[in-house]
Amino acid sequence: MSRNITLSIFRYNPNIPGDTPRMQDYKLEEYSGMTLFVALNEIREKQDPTLMFDFVCRAAICGSCAMLINGRPGLACKTLTKNLPSRFTLMPLPVFKLIGDLSVDTGTWFRNLQVRTESWIHTNKKFDPNALEVRMSNETAEAIYEPERCIECGCCVATCITANIREDFIGATGINRVSRFLIDPRDERTDREYFEVVGNEDGAFGCVGLMACDDYCPMEVPLQKQLALVRRKMAAAGLKLDLKGMKIS
Amino acid sequence: MELAKNLQKTLNQKANPKTDLYVDLAESVTGIILVGFLWMHMLFVGTIYINNGVLFNSLSEGLDKYYLAQIGIPATVLVILIHIFMAGRRAPMRLRDLRIAWRLTKSLKHTDTWIWVGQVITALIIGIMASMHLWEIMTTWPIEATKSAHRVALDGIAFMGGFSIKYYLWFYVALLLAGEYHAGFGLYRIFVKWGWFERHKMGYVLKGITLIILFIGFGALYMFIRLAEMVPLGGALH
Ligand code: HEM
Ligand code: SF4
Numbered sequence: 001m002s003r004n005i006t007l008s009i010f011r012y013n014p015n016i017p018g019d020t021p022r023m024q025d026y027k028l029e030e031y032s033g034m035t036l037f038v039a040l041n042e043i044r045e046k047q048d049p050t051l052m053f054d055f056v057c058r059a060a061i062c063g064s065c066a067m068l069i070n071g072r073p074g075l076a077c078k079t080l081t082k083n084l085p086s087r088f089t090l091m092p093l094p095v096f097k098l099i100g101d102l103s104v105d106t107g108t109w110f111r112n113l114q115v116r117t118e119s120w121i122h123t124n125k126k127f128d129p130n131a132l133e134v135r136m137s138n139e140t141a142e143a144i145y146e147p148e149r150c151i152e153c154g155c156c157v158a159t160c161i162t163a164n165i166r167e168d169f170i171g172a173t174g175i176n177r178v179s180r181f182l183i184d185p186r187d188e189r190t191d192r193e194y195f196e197v198v199g200n201e202d203g204a205f206g207c208v209g210l211m212a213c214d215d216y217c218p219m220e221v222p223l224q225k226q227l228a229l230v231r232r233k234m235a236a237a238g239l240k241l242d243l244k245g246m247k248i249s
Numbered sequence: 250m251e252l253a254k255n256l257q258k259t260l261n262q263k264a265n266p267k268t269d270l271y272v273d274l275a276e277s278v279t280g281i282i283l284v285g286f287l288w289m290h291m292l293f294v295g296t297i298y299i300n301n302g303v304l305f306n307s308l309s310e311g312l313d314k315y316y317l318a319q320i321g322i323p324a325t326v327l328v329i330l331i332h333i334f335m336a337g338r339r340a341p342m343r344l345r346d347l348r349i350a351w352r353l354t355k356s357l358k359h360t361d362t363w364i365w366v367g368q369v370i371t372a373l374i375i376g377i378m379a380s381m382h383l384w385e386i387m388t389t390w391p392i393e394a395t396k397s398a399h400r401v402a403l404d405g406i407a408f409m410g411g412f413s414i415k416y417y418l419w420f421y422v423a424l425l426l427a428g429e430y431h432a433g434f435g436l437y438r439i440f441v442k443w444g445w446f447e448r449h450k451m452g453y454v455l456k457g458i459t460l461i462i463l464f465i466g467f468g469a470l471y472m473f474i475r476l477a478e479m480v481p482l483g484g485a486l487h
């Protein structure tokens with residue numbers, strides 16, 4: 001049941017003087033179980049060694065192969081070509097800096113996010129390598145695990161109109177990440193300190209609620225839930241409401 | 250945050266760090282108030298079903314007598330103005346942003362993103378048509394069933410070849426559709442953002458309510474046309 005597929009791929013290398021952005025067609029014979037990872041490597045090996053794209057893990061772990069697949073963001077290594085029409089487009093993710101063709105630099109963006117959201121456990125406790133680890137309830141551990149599953153692929157950022165037109169917006173992945181620390185009892189930051197980080201237009205209050213991030217996150221991180229959680233927490237902190245047990249916080 | 254900030258942004262943040270929160274709350278609160286207003290407005294108009302408009306008229310007189318209209322109308326206009334400033338700031342405004350938003354929306358083929366584009370477009374339609382509607386009502390005050398009925402049933406100017414359309418009827422159909430779309434999905438968006446309900450289930454509920462309100466609205470237009478046939482302009486209701 002093999003068919004011929006055509007990949008219309010965005011080509012542009014900003015490092016080559018005079019190069020212009022264009023779409024280039026590559027034809028390929030599909031076989032069963034073929035992923036975009038396989039298809040792109042076959043093109044690079046047999047047809048065009050200049051084609052640029054990123055892969056590391058080819059197992060939806062590293063997050064480096066995200067691209068616009070027929071207009072929608074997704075991981076190339078997790079996408080079977082048989083689920084696509086016989087002709088489809090591949091474009092680099094918007095928002096991030098283009099390195100060339102399908103390769104973008106998500107690293108700098110995420111590094112900046114790391115610094116801006118101060119993504120580390122803030123604690124005054126001295127670390128004692130000999131002590132037993134502090135226990136955490138299973139429920140809390142699971143609540144932290146959900147946002148932690150983010151692989152920093154950048155799909156939610158690329159798909160978000162707000163992130164596309166507002167450079168400073170930290171995106172669903174950023175707000176999701178803050179939610180992870182908000183839940184973590186080991187982080188000693190006060191509500192006020194969290195409010196400084198995400199209680200603004202660049203953070204929780206910048207999201208318009210279009211939910212493309214939630215629908216297209218390849219890891220199915222529950223983004224709507226985490227975005228709403230941070231929004232409610234920050235509203236409660238800003239209004240100094242102490243509504244423990246009530247819906248708002 | 251500090252690393253990403255320039256002087257202007259730092260000063261903004263210092264001025265009142267909670268401004269962004271208040272603005273976001275104001276957007277959602279004015280949105281909820283307006284949805285409440287719109288749905289109540291449609292229920293009031295829906296009283297035309299009962300008693301051939303007698304209840305409709307006494308409601309209108311009541312609003313007048315107890316100064317509810319005199320206070321309510323300016324208050325609603327004020328809320329709409331606040332809402333436009335608060336919600337409007339979300340919409341892409343610069344040509345560059347419009348292009349990015351449009352290109353991405355077409356590329357994504359994502360339902361909720363398309364719905365939002367529809368919300369921005371219906372916002373513009375409401376902005377123009379609601380002003381016209383308000384002007385019309387205010388300049389022909391007070392509201393009376395037969396007056397409204399004849400307005401809805403009125404033929405517009407005849408075009409070439411004697412072809413004419415019921416101007417007011419189609420005006421109200423368009424305003425009703427735009428208003429209900431904008432309000433229904435606006436409420437959906439608020440619930441999504443604050444996360445009180447499961448997204449897809451809540452979508453069905455809100456679509457259901459919107460359909461009911463649309464049904465009331467279209468039914469009311471039909472009742473007005475029937476009333477106009479039964480009672481001449483200025484004629485008494487019984
Ligand atoms: C019957 C009157 C109106 C109702 C019931 C209404 C309701 C709403 C609601 C509930 C939202 C969602 C708010 C949110 O996302 O937090 C919204 C969004 C919006 N409204 Fe209105 N609105 C009305 C009139 C208008 C008018 C006259 C304009 C401007 C001309 C306008 C512009 C907008 C815009 C641009 C949005 C999108 C904002 C966003 O997605 O965050 N609305 N509206
Ligand atoms: S939240 Fe999902 S879409 Fe966003 S970066 Fe993480 S894994 Fe990718």
Ligand code: SF4
Nearest residue numbers: 160207208210211213
């Ligand atoms: S829900 Fe918020 S973060 Fe997600 S795509 Fe929409 S605006 Fe962006």
Ligand code: FES
Nearest residue numbers: 058062063065077
């Ligand atoms: S190659 Fe690592 S996620 Fe696709």
